[in-house]
Amino acid sequence: MDNQELHKIAETVLIRSNLLMDVLPAADGPIFARAEGSIIWDTEGKPYLDFNSGQMCSALGHNNPRVIAAVQAGLETLTHASSVFYNVPQIRLAESLADTLDPPLSRSMFIQSGADSNEAAVLFARRATGRAGIGAFHLSFHGYTDVTRAMSFCAQKPGHGPPIADLYAIPTPYAYRSPLASDDEDWWKPLLELAFDVLDRQCTDNLAAVIAEPLISAGGVIELPKGYLGALQAKLHERGALLILDEAQTGLGKLGTMYAYQQEDVVPDILTLSKHFGGGIAISAMITSDDIEARATAGGLNFGHSHSSDPIGCIAGLASLEEIRASGLAQRAVEIGANWRARMLALQQRYELIGDVRGRGLIQGIELVRDRRTKEPARDEANQIFGVCLQEGLLFSVRGQHGNVIRFVPPFSTTDAQIDQAADILERAIRQVS
Ligand SMILES: Cc1ncc(COP(=O)(O)O)c(C=O)c1O
Structure with a gap:
C-alpha cells in the first residue's frame, strides 16, 4: 500500500493531535515504515536523516542492536508483571542507575513517559515538603498530562481548560532575548531575585519545588547561564523547597556527561529521566534520595500505572545504560556537537537569517531573525526551511516561544559524513528561503 492510500485511511481513523498541524497539512507528511541508526525510511523507500531522533527517544540510533537483543530475550522471559510486587529487571535497573548517579540520589521509580515521571516528581516534592507550590520557567516544557501541561508554559494554547492551582511561572534566563542586558556574566542574578520575590508573595511558605530543564529544549534550545542552577537550588533550600531537574532531554549522555547536572555544581533533590x-x-x-523518599512515602503513598516497572521497559533501560557506558556515547555527543556547532557558526557568517547559534552536545539550535538588530522572529522562514528540508530528506523540529528556533537532535549514531550531508541540505534550504 502506498503513502497516498495510507494517508486516506489515516485521515478517517486517527485522531489528529499532530504537533505540526499548523505547519504541514497532514496529507503532506511522510509515513514511516522502517529505520536504522540515524536514518528513517518512509513507505516509498525515501530515506530521511533523523536529526530529531524520532521524538528524541531514538538517540541511541533507531533499532539499537543491544536494546533489540535484550528486549527479544526479555519478551520470552517476563513481558509484564504486577507493579504491586518487585521484579528482577526492575531491581537490576535501579541498581545500575544508582551506579551512574551522584549521592544522595539513590532510589528510583519507573514509569512510562516523561510526563509521568514529572507527575511523580511533583507528587513526591509536595508530599516530602507538605507544601503545594511548584515553580517552572515561563518557557518550560514538561509534558502533556494535565499537571505537566499546566506547568509547560511554553506550550500554553487556548482551549485546554483552566490552568491548575499552585503552579507558578518564573522568568527564563534567556540571554538572547533578555529584558536585561546580558553581556555581564552575572546578568541573570536580578532575574533570579525577581523570580523569588514573586514566588515568595504568590505562595508564601508554601513552595514545594521548582522544576527545571538544565538546557531548555522545546522552549527554544536555551542554555542556562553558568551558576544559575546552583544559585536556584540554594534559594530553594533556604526556603525548605526542592530542586527537580527534568533531564528527559539532557540526561544519559546527550550533553557530553551522563547527566547535565554534572556540568554544574549541583545534585538535584529529584531527577527525572525519559526519552531515550x-x-x-x-x-x-x-529518582530521589533516601531522605526525600522516606518523607514522601511516610503514611503510605499510592502512585503508579498498570505498566509501571514493566520488566520489558526495565530490560530496555538496562541495555540502553550499558550501551551509553560501554560505547562511550557521552564523548561521541561532545564530538557531534562540536562538529555541528562549527557548521552552524559558519552558516551564521554567511546568512543574516541566523541570529543566534546555541546548544551543547546532541541538542543544538539556531534562532532565525529577519533583522539581527531588532531580532524580529523569522517564524515563516523557519517553517519554510523545515518544509524544504523535509523534501530533501532531513528531519528536525521548529520550536521556541516565537516558533523561530530550529532544533537539531541527531542520534549518537550520526556519522561525520551524515553531519556534512545534513548541513549541506540545511544550507541549500536557508539559501532558497533567505
Ligand atoms: C523536558 C521534557 N520533559 C518532559 C517531556 C514529556 O515527555 P513525554 O512526552 O514522554 O511525556 C518532554 C517531551 O518532549 C520534554 O522535552
Missing part, C-alpha cells in the same frame, strides 16, 4: 532511556522503548524514571 529505553533506547526507543517507553520507560521513564523518577
Whole structure:
C-alpha cells in the first residue's frame, strides 16, 4: 500500500493531535515504515536523516542492536508483571542507575513517559515538603498530562481548560532575548531575585519545588547561564523547597556527561529521566534520595500505572545504560556537537537569517531573525526551511516561544559524513528561503 492510500485511511481513523498541524497539512507528511541508526525510511523507500531522533527517544540510533537483543530475550522471559510486587529487571535497573548517579540520589521509580515521571516528581516534592507550590520557567516544557501541561508554559494554547492551582511561572534566563542586558556574566542574578520575590508573595511558605530543564529544549534550545542552577537550588533550600531537574532531554549522555547536572555544581533533590532511556522503548524514571523518599512515602503513598516497572521497559533501560557506558556515547555527543556547532557558526557568517547559534552536545539550535538588530522572529522562514528540508530528506523540529528556533537532535549514531550531508541540505534550504 502506498503513502497516498495510507494517508486516506489515516485521515478517517486517527485522531489528529499532530504537533505540526499548523505547519504541514497532514496529507503532506511522510509515513514511516522502517529505520536504522540515524536514518528513517518512509513507505516509498525515501530515506530521511533523523536529526530529531524520532521524538528524541531514538538517540541511541533507531533499532539499537543491544536494546533489540535484550528486549527479544526479555519478551520470552517476563513481558509484564504486577507493579504491586518487585521484579528482577526492575531491581537490576535501579541498581545500575544508582551506579551512574551522584549521592544522595539513590532510589528510583519507573514509569512510562516523561510526563509521568514529572507527575511523580511533583507528587513526591509536595508530599516530602507538605507544601503545594511548584515553580517552572515561563518557557518550560514538561509534558502533556494535565499537571505537566499546566506547568509547560511554553506550550500554553487556548482551549485546554483552566490552568491548575499552585503552579507558578518564573522568568527564563534567556540571554538572547533578555529584558536585561546580558553581556555581564552575572546578568541573570536580578532575574533570579525577581523570580523569588514573586514566588515568595504568590505562595508564601508554601513552595514545594521548582522544576527545571538544565538546557531548555522545546522552549527554544536555551542554555542556562553558568551558576544559575546552583544559585536556584540554594534559594530553594533556604526556603525548605526542592530542586527537580527534568533531564528527559539532557540526561544519559546527550550533553557530553551522563547527566547535565554534572556540568554544574549541583545534585538535584529529584531527577527525572525519559526519552531515550529505553533506547526507543517507553520507560521513564523518577529518582530521589533516601531522605526525600522516606518523607514522601511516610503514611503510605499510592502512585503508579498498570505498566509501571514493566520488566520489558526495565530490560530496555538496562541495555540502553550499558550501551551509553560501554560505547562511550557521552564523548561521541561532545564530538557531534562540536562538529555541528562549527557548521552552524559558519552558516551564521554567511546568512543574516541566523541570529543566534546555541546548544551543547546532541541538542543544538539556531534562532532565525529577519533583522539581527531588532531580532524580529523569522517564524515563516523557519517553517519554510523545515518544509524544504523535509523534501530533501532531513528531519528536525521548529520550536521556541516565537516558533523561530530550529532544533537539531541527531542520534549518537550520526556519522561525520551524515553531519556534512545534513548541513549541506540545511544550507541549500536557508539559501532558497533567505
Ligand atoms: C523536558 C521534557 N520533559 C518532559 C517531556 C514529556 O515527555 P513525554 O512526552 O514522554 O511525556 C518532554 C517531551 O518532549 C520534554 O522535552
